[in-house]
Amino acid sequence: MKTLTKEMQSAITPQQAFQLLKKGNERFINNLKANRNLLQQVNETSDGQHPFAVILSCIDSRTSAELIFDQGLGDIFSIRIAGNILNEDILGSMEFACKLAGAKIIVVLGHSKCGAIKGACDHAKLGNLTTLLDKIKPAIDSENTIKENRSSSNAEFVEKVADLNVKLTVKAITERSPILREMIQNGSVSLVGGMYDVGSGLVSFYDEETFEVDSKILAEESLTK
Incomplete structure (x- = not known):
């Protein structure tokens, strides 16, 4: 697998970038790896980097984007936060x-059995973590199909909140960044959400339609900003 150059990066379309990630995840779940020399990539990226994707994922030790999508040095920007x-x-x-x-x-990648989601569902309080978990509250409030046992002990509730958390984050990116919104609208960048299954290694990407959230929920979400 060749190290990305500026010319190679420029030639990749957003749709091709999406396919590169999908194929990388297919290799991962089939226990295959692209043939690459990481030490050679260290040398070839020493004067610059030209990644084709940026992935926002959790700090969970099981969710390294480079491994999940079988990517090498200089291929992706990885942003990780609980x-x-x-x-x-x-x-x-x-x-x-x-x-x-x-x-x-841009990929917003949630995952199953997320500890941060569980903590938010239980309204956990712990130093600066409290402020971080508060940012998941809109997803908890938006989940209105489960009326009882809305805590981490309910696995179905946790996964539904995790799903909504990704979708609301995807929407917030376009709402809060005029720069990214313009790039997405003109087709130079694509934005997608997905969920990683820690049991199988599979990434399931969302269709555009799943980003549509009830207008009432969105109105309530905007009031929390």
Whole structure:
């Protein structure tokens, strides 16, 4: 597998970038790896980097984006934070990755059995973690199909909140970053959400239609910002 050059990066379309990630995950779940020389890539990226994707995922030790998508050095920007939440610093990092460094796709990647989601569902309080988990609250409030046992002991509730957390984050990126919104609208960058199954290794990507959230929920979400 060749190290990405600026010319190679420029030739990749957002749709091709999406396919590169999908094929990488297929290799991962089939216990295959692209043939690459990482030490050679260290040398070849020493003077610059030209990643084709930026991935926002959780800090969970099982969810390394480079491994999940079978990518090498210089291939992806990896942003990791508990609960794959969004803040101004992360938005700024995404703007750098796409506008200045040329990435072609943004992926918001949640995962099953997420500890941050469980903590938020239980309204956990612990130092600065409290502020982070508060950013997951809109997803908890938006989940209105489960009326009882809305805690981490209910696995179905946890997964539904994790799903909504990704979808609301995807929507928030376009709402809170005019730079990224313009790039997405003009087709130079694509934005997609997905969920990683820690049991199988499979990444399931969402269709565009799944980003549509009830207008009432969105109105309530906007009030929390």
